[in-house]
Amino acid sequence: MVSARGRIDKRQAILDGAFTVFARQGYAQACVQEIANEAGVAKPTVYNHLTDKATLFRHAIQAAAQSVLDQRLAALQPLTEPGTDLRATLEEVGHHLVRLHADDRSCALRRLLYAELTHFPDILDFAVESGPHRLSQALADRMARLILAGRLRATDPDQAAEHFLALLVGPLEPRSHMGTRQIGDTELRKIACAAADTFLRAFGAENANARQPAE
Amino acid sequence: MVSARGRIDKRQAILDGAFTVFARQGYAQACVQEIANEAGVAKPTVYNHLTDKATLFRHAIQAAAQSVLDQRLAALQPLTEPGTDLRATLEEVGHHLVRLHADDRSCALRRLLYAELTHFPDILDFAVESGPHRLSQALADRMARLILAGRLRATDPDQAAEHFLALLVGPLEPRSHMGTRQIGDTELRKIACAAADTFLRAFGAENANARQPAE
DNA sequence: AAGAGGTTGAACTCATGGGTTCAAACTAGT
DNA sequence: ACTAGTTTGAACCCATGAGTTCAACCTCTT
Known part of the structure; x- marks a missing residue:
C-alpha cells in the first residue's frame, strides 16, 4: 500500500489545485483536466479521491x-x-x-x-x-x-x-x-x-x- | 419591412430575457435557446440582433x-x-x-x-x-x-x-x-x-x- | 398583388468536457 | 522477489450547447 501520508498529500494537492482553478475560471468553465494538471496529478486520480466535479x-x-x-x-x-x-x-x-x-x-x-x-x-x-x-x-x-x-x-x-x-x-x-x-x-x-x-x-x-x- | 418599433421591442425583449436567464444560471450555464424562449423569440433571431453570446x-x-x-x-x-x-x-x-x-x-x-x-x-x-x-x-x-x-x-x-x-x-x-x-x-x-x-x-x-x- | 426584410422552427456541424475503462507502471509492506 | 493497492496516460463514450443553414412564413410597404 502507498503510504497514507502520500495519499493525504495528493488529496490536499487536489483540493488546493481545485480551488485555484475554480477561482480562476468559475465552476462551469473550470475543467477537471486542468485541475488535475494544477495539482500535478492524473485525471482518474481526481475521481478516485472525490467522486464528482x-x-x-x-x-x-x-x-x-x-x-x-x-x-x-x-x-x-x-x-x-x-x-x-x-x-x-x-x-x-x-x-x-x-x-x-x-x-x-x-x-x-x-x-x-x-x-x-x-x-x-x-x-x-x-x-x-x-x-x-x-x-x-x-x-x-x-x-x-x-x-x-x-x-x-x-x-x-x-x-x-x-x-x-x-x-x-x-x-x-x-x-x-x-x-x-x-x-x-x-x-x-x-x-x-x-x-x-x-x-x-x-x-x-x-x-x-x-x-x-x-x- | 417589419415596423422599426417591432424590431426594437424584440431587441429589448431579448436583452431583458438574457439578463433574467444569465442572472438565474450564470454565464456559462445559460444557454442561448433558453434565453430565446424567455424572450419569446427564436434562436436565430437572437443571433440576428446580437452577434455573440x-x-x-x-x-x-x-x-x-x-x-x-x-x-x-x-x-x-x-x-x-x-x-x-x-x-x-x-x-x-x-x-x-x-x-x-x-x-x-x-x-x-x-x-x-x-x-x-x-x-x-x-x-x-x-x-x-x-x-x-x-x-x-x-x-x-x-x-x-x-x-x-x-x-x-x-x-x-x-x-x-x-x-x-x-x-x-x-x-x-x-x-x-x-x-x-x-x-x-x-x-x-x-x-x-x-x-x-x-x-x-x-x-x-x-x-x-x-x-x-x-x- | 407583389416584393422586401425580418422571423421561425427544425435540423445540422462541431468543439468541449464530464466521467469511465484499462493495461501498464509504480510503491510500499512481507 | 511477490503482492496489493494506487497512480497514470491514453483512449473512449456521450451529453450539451454554440453557432449556422434553409425553406417556409409573416407583416408591413408600395
Whole structure:
C-alpha cells in the first residue's frame, strides 16, 4: 500500500489545485483536466479521491472558507487585551481585517460564493452562516466587554460590531474594483484609520471622544 | 419591412430575457435557446440582433447596470432639499437605497459582476466605474453642501459619503445571505435608521449631535 | 398583388468536457 | 522477489450547447 501520508498529500494537492482553478475560471468553465494538471496529478486520480466535479467543488470551497475564517478570527486577538490606547488597537485590528479581506484568496472565495450560490444552495451553511456571521459574533463579544469596561458608549454590541465591520469593508469594494485590483498597504492603513475614527466618534465613551495624542 | 418599433421591442425583449436567464444560471450555464424562449423569440433571431453570446451578455449587463444606477441616483433626490429634519431625510434616503440594494435585480446584477469579472474584464468600465463610484460621487456632492450649510461637521465629504454608504450596505450582505434571502421592509427600515444614527453621531454638526425629537 | 426584410422552427456541424475503462507502471509492506 | 493497492496516460463514450443553414412564413410597404 502507498503510504497514507502520500495519499493525504495528493488529496490536499487536489483540493488546493481545485480551488485555484475554480477561482480562476468559475465552476462551469473550470475543467477537471486542468485541475488535475494544477495539482500535478492524473485525471482518474481526481475521481478516485472525490467522486464528482460538484463534490470536488464543495470540498475545495469548504476548505478555503475554513482557512479564511480562522485567519479572520485570529485577527481579532488584540481586542481581548485592548491596552491603554483603544484607538490604536482598533486601527491595528482593522488594518489586519482589511488586509485579509483584500487578499487574493479571500476575494476569489467571495467571488466564487456569489457566483455559484444559486447552483449550490448548500454552501450557504458552511460559508455564509459560519463566515461573516461568526466573525460578527466574535467581534460583538469583544464589543460587549469594551462597553462593560466603560471604554465604549452603552449600545447594542451586535450593532457596534456590524457597523465597525461595515466601515472597514464597505470602502474596500469600490476601490479594489470588486477584488480585481490590488490595493497598496498604505491605502489599506488609511481605510482602517478612517474606520476607527468614525467608529470612535459614534461609539466611543463620551469622556474619551476626542483623539488622544499620546500616552 | 417589419415596423422599426417591432424590431426594437424584440431587441429589448431579448436583452431583458438574457439578463433574467444569465442572472438565474450564470454565464456559462445559460444557454442561448433558453434565453430565446424567455424572450419569446427564436434562436436565430437572437443571433440576428446580437452577434455573440458574449456580446449578448455585455449588452444585457450594461442595460441592467444603467437602470440600477439611474434608480440609485434618483434615490438621492431628497438630499438636495434636506428640509428641517436632516435625520429624517437621511433615514428616508437610506431606506430607499437599502431597498434598492436588496432588490432582486440588483442582487442578481452584483452576483453576475462578481462571477464573470475575470472572464469579461471590460465590464468593469461601465459597471463598477460608473456604478458605486458614480453613486459615491453624487452623494459626496450632497455631503459637501450639507457641510457648507453647517448641518454636518467639517470633514472630507468623500469620506462621509463612503461611510454612509458602508453603514447602509455593510449590514445587508450577511443578513440577506448574499442576496439569497429576501429581507422584510421593517428590517430594512431598522438598518437605515441605525445607519443614520451612527452616521449623525460621527458626522453631525456638534451643536445638533443629539436626537431632535420633533419640530 | 407583389416584393422586401425580418422571423421561425427544425435540423445540422462541431468543439468541449464530464466521467469511465484499462493495461501498464509504480510503491510500499512481507 | 511477490503482492496489493494506487497512480497514470491514453483512449473512449456521450451529453450539451454554440453557432449556422434553409425553406417556409409573416407583416408591413408600395
